[in-house]
Amino acid sequence: MKSKILVTGVGSGLGKFLYENMSLNSIFEVSGLTRDNYDSIIDKSFDTIIHCAFNKEDVVTDYKKYLNDNIILTQKLKQIPCTKFIYLSTVDVYETPVRRTYSLFKLLAETLLDKKDLILRCPTMLGSTTKENHITRLFSNVPKIGLSPLSEVNYILMSDLLDFFTSEDYIKYEGIIDFVSNGDVKLSTVKSYFNSNTELGDYVYKRKFLNPIYLLDKKYNKSSLDKIKQYYG
16 A cells, blocks of 8 residues: 655745655655645645645745744644654754744744654755755855855755655654754865855854764765765766
């Protein structure tokens, strides 16, 4: 019998990547949640819900919509019967104090989950559906970004998460896992690797992790620089 999977946020980013690729796997029956089909999904049940959807606006113009997209939706999804609920969060919740609205709402959404659920706190992702971020800007040689060359950043591949889900490794885990690579890389090193002319700024980015995946499974024991080389060649 096929495993029934619901992926949210399939219009872009990680949700789109997982939905498109998991749909090609014959062992899964994959449904994708969009803004338009919620009413047709709510009455179904699933083996696994992978909740990627999130409104990532840095400047919030409609607070009610932001609340609905990020908190209320998570509450509603938790009412759908499933064996495993997985929430995609961010390592930026480790910032002290949490300053970005995006990170704060991720942390708030995490509090809605049960102990048996799985929270994956992820760093910067590299993949075919990656939204524009600092590394894509470096690669594209934009004039300037705000991060300092002293920033230490962690990178994973979207394909790492795809492997995690298709191999069903996630079944044995619950609680919070930092889905990160073993070792950050300085942004100055990334800039040099790309031979980028982008001017770097003053903000020093650095995060610490509590429960990294590479300590739980050695197949994820690769560095951030390894991931950059694997993706960009």
